[in-house]
Amino acid sequence: xxxxxxxxxxxxxxxxxxxxxxxxxxxxxxxxxxxxxxxxxxxxxxxxxxxxxxxxxxxxxxxxxxxxxxxxxxxxxxxxxxxxxxxxxxxxxxxxxxxxxxxxxxxxxxxxxxxxxxxxxxxxxxxxxxxxxxxxxxxxxxxxxxxxxxxxxxxxxxxxxxxxxxxxxxxxxxxxxxxxxxxxxxxxxxxxxxxxxxxxxxxxxxxxxxxxxxxxxxxxxxxxxxxxxxxxxxxxxxxxxxxxxxxxxxxxxxxxxxxxxxxxxxxxxxxxxxxxxxxxxxxxxxxxxxxxxxxxxxxxxxxxxxxxxxxxxxxxxxxxxxxxxxxxxxxxxxxxxxxxxxxxxxxxxxxxxxxxxxxxxxxxxxxxxxxxxxxxxxxxxxxxxxxxxxxxxxxxxxxxxxxxxxxxxxxxxxxxxxxxxxxxxxxxxxxxxxxxxxxxxxxxxxxxxxxxxxxxxxxxxxxxxxxxxxxxxxxxxxxxxxxxxxxxxxxxxxxxxxxxxxxxxxxxxxxxxxxxxxxxxxxxxxxxxxxxxxxxxxxxxxxxxxxxxxxxxxxxxxxxxxxxxxxxxxxxxxxxxxxxxxxxxxxxxxxxxxxxxxxxxxxxxxxxxxxxxxxxxxxxxxxxxxxxxxxxxxxxxxxxx
Numbered sequence: 001x002x003x004x005x006x007x008x009x010x011x012x013x014x015x016x017x018x019x020x021x022x023x024x025x026x027x028x029x030x031x032x033x034x035x036x037x038x039x040x041x042x043x044x045x046x047x048x049x050x051x052x053x054x055x056x057x058x059x060x061x062x063x064x065x066x067x068x069x070x071x072x073x074x075x076x077x078x079x080x081x082x083x084x085x086x087x088x089x090x091x092x093x094x095x096x097x098x099x100x101x102x103x104x105x106x107x108x109x110x111x112x113x114x115x116x117x118x119x120x121x122x123x124x125x126x127x128x129x130x131x132x133x134x135x136x137x138x139x140x141x142x143x144x145x146x147x148x149x150x151x152x153x154x155x156x157x158x159x160x161x162x163x164x165x166x167x168x169x170x171x172x173x174x175x176x177x178x179x180x181x182x183x184x185x186x187x188x189x190x191x192x193x194x195x196x197x198x199x200x201x202x203x204x205x206x207x208x209x210x211x212x213x214x215x216x217x218x219x220x221x222x223x224x225x226x227x228x229x230x231x232x233x234x235x236x237x238x239x240x241x242x243x244x245x246x247x248x249x250x251x252x253x254x255x256x257x258x259x260x261x262x263x264x265x266x267x268x269x270x271x272x273x274x275x276x277x278x279x280x281x282x283x284x285x286x287x288x289x290x291x292x293x294x295x296x297x298x299x300x301x302x303x304x305x306x307x308x309x310x311x312x313x314x315x316x317x318x319x320x321x322x323x324x325x326x327x328x329x330x331x332x333x334x335x336x337x338x339x340x341x342x343x344x345x346x347x348x349x350x351x352x353x354x355x356x357x358x359x360x361x362x363x364x365x366x367x368x369x370x371x372x373x374x375x376x377x378x379x380x381x382x383x384x385x386x387x388x389x390x391x392x393x394x395x396x397x398x399x400x401x402x403x404x405x406x407x408x409x410x411x412x413x414x415x416x417x418x419x420x421x422x423x424x425x426x427x428x429x430x431x432x433x434x435x436x437x438x439x440x441x442x443x444x445x446x447x448x449x450x451x452x453x454x455x456x457x458x459x460x461x462x463x464x465x466x467x468x469x470x471x472x473x474x475x476x477x478x479x480x481x482x483x484x485x486x487x488x489x490x491x492x493x494x495x496x497x498x499x500x501x502x503x504x505x506x507x508x509x510x511x512x513x514x515x516x517x518x519x520x521x522x523x524x525x526x527x528x529x530x531x532x533x534x535x536x537x538x539x540x541x542x543x544x545x546x547x548x549x550x551x552x553x554x555x556x557x558x559x560x561x562x563x564x565x566x567x568x569x570x571x572x573x574x575x576x577x578x579x580x581x582x583x584x585x586x587x588x589x590x591x592x593x594x595x596x597x598x599x600x601x602x603x604x605x606x607x608x609x610x611x612x613x614x615x616x617x618x619x620x621x622x623x624x625x626x627x628x629x630x631x632x633x634x635x636x637x638x639x640x641x
Contacts, residue, residue: 149182260441273334325436
């Protein structure tokens with residue numbers, strides 16, 4: 001049986017060790033049971049990556065995927081996902097980015113690219129429809145991301161190539177090195193979990209792709225009618241319009257207003273210079289124009305310019321909220337010029353801005369408290385708000401120079417190197433550094449950080465519903481009115497369970513998971529989102545599903561990633577938050593005196609496990625649940641002594 005509409009129909013398999021490239025048919029059962037993108041990668045990584053494998057071992061697999069809506073007119077379908085075992089966390093890792101790379105890969109005829117082995121010398125992968133080859137990249141090794149993209153485009157004589165690449169951080173195996181878009185929408189980054197380090201360990205510098213094939217839609221007229229209806233809802237929504245105007249930087253003001261803006265390594269939830277680094281200031285003094293992923297009607301991205309000072313003339317993409325908070329308030333930096341330059345430097349070198357800002361802030365606090373010495377920092381004095389220090393450490397991390405060699409390991413491993421007394425100040429979950437929204441001011445997000453399959457991250461669930469005060473809907477969907485308020489406890493386990501499954505559907509369709517978090521009616525009624533995706537998926541592919549069926553697939557993917565992590569030793573003890581969050585009340589702002597203590601947290605976590613039908617003591621999925629989700633073949637791995 002051949003695949004229906006929506007799918008390209010091929011998976012590209014690249015064995016770098018043998019310089020061997022094969023094309024295989026995308027299995028129909030894989031499509032029906034895992035949708036695409038992250039779902040495909042979860043299944044493939046579980047089967048191909050053996051337990052305990054070092055993420056930088058050539059046997060590790062790096063999988064780049066798109067989904068059945070990629071390359072169509074579906075809203076926000078211009079993304080790709082990249083997955084592997086993470087060198088930062090040693091568990092399932094994934095990251096996404098928007099640009100023309102995902103659509104071009106689909107147009108070239110591929111649903112996924114599975115890369116494994118290690119090339120003898122640096123190479124880059126060139127894909128042009130059925131013409132796929134590995135080309136020498138020794139002349140690119142040592143170049144930054146943008147230089148790499150420019151050279152490949154120039155040498156090929158093709159300015160339309162979609163290119164992703166690693167910078168020097170990936171070459172030097174920095175644990176949180178990322179993969180960055182190197183053409184067109186330069187600087188968009190698949191930022192988390194160290195996917196750039198995996199790519200660098202394989203001597204793979206870049207991937208360049210261009211395609212000329214069409215994406216088949218089974219019912220094109222009804223599909224376009226549905227797309228038009230959804231776009232009208234988006235364009236008429238006041239919150240979506242605000243997002244178009246200001247993008248994610250508006251969250252600096254909003255989260256700061258709620259007293260949950262991470263400041264100076266989670267010591268505070270308010271930053272005295274928040275107004276100087278937020279969305280309104282960025283829009284007024286720096287923004288040149290909006291910047292949209294392919295096919296997106298919201299265009300939350302911006303192109304910004306620095307107009308004065310030492311970085312005058314710098315034109316780049318805007319720093320997102322996570323970058324503004326982690327390189328800004330978290331490091332005590334209140335100057336937009338500096339943050340914009342630091343973000344651009346991270347993009348060039350191939351560093352995740354979230355992890356970078358987190359580990360630098362950790363180091364500063366430890367130094368200020370006398371827990372690490374000038375000898376350990378190789379002569380550097382670490383101070384809050386030091387712009388030169390921020391830019392210096394970014395480069396030292398990427399090149400593993402001096403003190404940067406320790407910080408390049410990520411905050412969890414850096415803490416282990418620097419001494420046990422620093423552990424309290426290392427803010428992470430399962431090794432993945434947290435973002436700029438403090439969980440003490442938003443309990444649902446906190447639970448989501450703790451349970452997310454890739455570690456401490458907001459995009460595993462995005463429970464914006466807890467900000468809506470939709471009490472009747474909260475009781476209807478999650479069993480308690482508390483689920484509709486940010487400091488509520490009851491109902492949050494069920495909320496996170498639902499939102500994780502929705503987000504895994506979105507990452508498998510490979511669409512922007514924040515899209516419907518901007519539209520008021522979707523935020524207040526989370527079930528509208530899977531209903532919409534089910535309609536578009538059915539019309540595109542001809543595989544008829546309703547929202548319940550689609551959500552079951554999302555739940556299957558969630559459980560499979562959990563099974564992968566359990567196989568690597570993850571249990572309930574790892575589904576927790578940093579000690580600082582569980583013990584220290586916020587000292588100021590709108591959430592002054594609030595702490596997400598262990599009692600509250602464990603109540604939410606218990607409810608989450610019950611909703612998931614996972615063992616409440618161990619956090620391991622039950623055999624009954626795995627069999628219900630047709631994951632029988634994974635049961636034995638989870639029940640081994």
